[in-house]
Amino acid sequence: MAERLEAATTDSAPVAIPTRRLRRIAWRQRYILVSVVAVALFLVVWQLVATYLIDPFFLSSPTTVANAIWELLRDGTLEGDAAISLGRILSGWIIGSMVAIPIGLLVGASPLAKSAIDPFIHFFRFVPSIALITLFIIWFGVGEASKVGLIIYAAGFIVMVNTSTGVVSIPTDKLNAARCLGASPAQVFLHVIVPASIPYIFTGMRLAMAASYLVIIGAEIIAANSGLGYLVWVSRLYFHIDWMFAGVIVIGAAGFITDRLWRLLGRTALKRYTRSAAEY
Amino acid sequence: MSPRGRVSEPGRALASLTMPLAADERTGTSLSVDKVSKRFGTEEVLRDISFTVAPGEFFVLVGPSGCGKSTLLRMIAGIVPASTGSLSEGTVLIERPSRDRGMVFQSIDTPLFEWLTVAQNIGFGLAIQRISRRERSAKVERSVAMVGLRGHEAKLPDQLSGGMKQRVQIARALAVEPRALLMDEPFAALDAQTRLILQREIVRIWRQIHTTIVYVTHDIREAVTLGERVAVMTAGPAATIRSIHDVDLAYPRDELSPEFVGLFRAIQAEIESEVSKAW
Numbered sequence: 001m002a003e004r005l006e007a008a009t010t011d012s013a014p015v016a017i018p019t020r021r022l023r024r025i026a027w028r029q030r031y032i033l034v035s036v037v038a039v040a041l042f043l044v045v046w047q048l049v050a051t052y053l054i055d056p057f058f059l060s061s062p063t064t065v066a067n068a069i070w071e072l073l074r075d076g077t078l079e080g081d082a083a084i085s086l087g088r089i090l091s092g093w094i095i096g097s098m099v100a101i102p103i104g105l106l107v108g109a110s111p112l113a114k115s116a117i118d119p120f121i122h123f124f125r126f127v128p129s130i131a132l133i134t135l136f137i138i139w140f141g142v143g144e145a146s147k148v149g150l151i152i153y154a155a156g157f158i159v160m161v162n163t164s165t166g167v168v169s170i171p172t173d174k175l176n177a178a179r180c181l182g183a184s185p186a187q188v189f190l191h192v193i194v195p196a197s198i199p200y201i202f203t204g205m206r207l208a209m210a211a212s213y214l215v216i217i218g219a220e221i222i223a224a225n226s227g228l229g230y231l232v233w234v235s236r237l238y239f240h241i242d243w244m245f246a247g248v249i250v251i252g253a254a255g256f257i258t259d260r261l262w263r264l265l266g267r268t269a270l271k272r273y274t275r276s277a278a279e280y
Numbered sequence: 281m282s283p284r285g286r287v288s289e290p291g292r293a294l295a296s297l298t299m300p301l302a303a304d305e306r307t308g309t310s311l312s313v314d315k316v317s318k319r320f321g322t323e324e325v326l327r328d329i330s331f332t333v334a335p336g337e338f339f340v341l342v343g344p345s346g347c348g349k350s351t352l353l354r355m356i357a358g359i360v361p362a363s364t365g366s367l368s369e370g371t372v373l374i375e376r377p378s379r380d381r382g383m384v385f386q387s388i389d390t391p392l393f394e395w396l397t398v399a400q401n402i403g404f405g406l407a408i409q410r411i412s413r414r415e416r417s418a419k420v421e422r423s424v425a426m427v428g429l430r431g432h433e434a435k436l437p438d439q440l441s442g443g444m445k446q447r448v449q450i451a452r453a454l455a456v457e458p459r460a461l462l463m464d465e466p467f468a469a470l471d472a473q474t475r476l477i478l479q480r481e482i483v484r485i486w487r488q489i490h491t492t493i494v495y496v497t498h499d500i501r502e503a504v505t506l507g508e509r510v511a512v513m514t515a516g517p518a519a520t521i522r523s524i525h526d527v528d529l530a531y532p533r534d535e536l537s538p539e540f541v542g543l544f545r546a547i548q549a550e551i552e553s554e555v556s557k558a559w
Contacts, residue, residue, distance in 0.1 A: 174391055176391075177392075177449075178393075180359070180462075181382075181404055182377075182378065182408060183408050184408075272395040273395045
């Protein structure tokens with residue numbers, strides 16, 4: 001009798017899922033609609049404000065910006081600059097994460113590594129990468145290396161700190177369970193510490209992605225002749241406020257899309273590992 | 281007999297166990313604790329504890345909460361070192377965790393590997409030994425059958441109830457064929473119904489494979505239901521073993537028999553006097 005109780009609760013679960021899932025899909029559609037309405041409302045207000053309240057020299061209206069985007073797309077400037085910026089961001093972000101994850105794992109797992117590396121992490125992560133632009137240019141030249149290097153720097157520390165936090169927050173029961181099953185320290189590291197840290201690594205890389213955008217735009221404003229930051233900066237010389245807005249919109253949209261793609265990866269291929277980290 | 285739940289029914293799990301057991305699985309190891317003390321900083325948690333658990337015995341440690349019984353179990357596991365004294369498994373000194381001594385933790389969620397399926401969790405200890413896939417799946421299947429998890433192999437831990445998760449923990453520990461199973465209040469976080477079922481199950485499993493079990497609990501009824509011997513601990517700090525009771529009752533035990541009730545009351549009186557002393 002009592003045994004049936006426990007079995008029954010789990011056995012009945014699959015039957016309940018379809019209707020619940022349908023309801024959830026319905027709600028999700030409603031929430032997407034809310035987002036669409038909110039954005040539309042914002043655009044309408046912006047259009048009204050730009051048309052009736054503020055001098056178009058200072059604030060372009062959405063329609064002007066749309067025209068500017070179209071204009072810049074037609075002559076190839078916008079997609080060229082976007083591709084260049086995205087290339088820098090993605091390569092710096094990926095290289096930075098690949099360097100930072102092993103260091104973060106090591107610092108989280110080994111007190112010795114922590115003692116040796118921690119002071120540097122917590123010193124340099126407070127030195128803004130923008131402050132190092134000139135230095136990086138002197139070291140690596142005005143080309144791609146200095147810009148990608150800057151993103152590696154900016155993304156790396158964020159990923160490192162998050163990874164270490166992930167390692168430290170693994171429940172000791174989980175580590176002890178593996179040890180009692182005969183896992184060596186190396187096996188515990190590889191088969192428990194690494195997979196159990198993925199939710200934090202995932203979130204760290206997501207934050208680092210945003211930081212990479214901040215840095216590259218700054219770097220392109222200061223020292224570049226291509227990229228979205230450069231586009232926004234040179235538009236000023238031609239008093240093309242609409243081009244500046246076009247650049248800004250494309251930066252935001254690119255960030256939005258890369259973030260959603262990253263989240264999608266977390267919800268699909270990495271779902272088992274990320275758990276609730278990819279929910280938001 | 282009415283039709284019963286297909287997963288948790290003990291009789292069926294037993295019948296599905298077709299593979300014969302190896303000789304060394306039937307007999308667990310002996311465990312001895314010899315003049316063991318444990319200090320955390322300046323505080324002495326356990327003082328001068330000595331006892332021996334016989335091969336294949338079901339040994340229960342019961343005591344007031346906070347007395348250090350979990351610490352003692354972790355020392356037997358090799359997770360925590362003793363400050364003085366020694367612990368051994370058979371003739372071998374216990375210095376670090378070993379797959380010879382399986383551990384089942386109280387916490388329901390944290391000990392499982394949530395990114396692995398039920399079958400992968402259970403096969404973890406075998407996979408890291410690089411046992412061939414074929415042999416591994418046979419052993420996993422046997423463990424799954426033993427704890428009544430048939431049909432749940434492909435699920436992730438998040439999809440299981442608390443009782444099922446503890447079954448996974450037990451199966452995972454048993455899959456590597458340990459010589460002793462150490463259980464730290466494994467059913468304390470479960471609801472009363474599920475706890476009763478799993479208490480019956482663990483006795484069935486123990487009688488099936490006859491591994492040595494050291495079982496920690498604060499629940500006197502549970503202690504008398506399960507153990508062949510029940511050791512009562514004093515209240516901390518500097519806790520030690522106060523008495524060891526033989527429970528000479530056949531399984532499954534009748535909780536209302538005069539012997540059961542008498543033993544229950546005797547242990548309860550001891551623990552009550554310990555708790556009042558601690559205050």
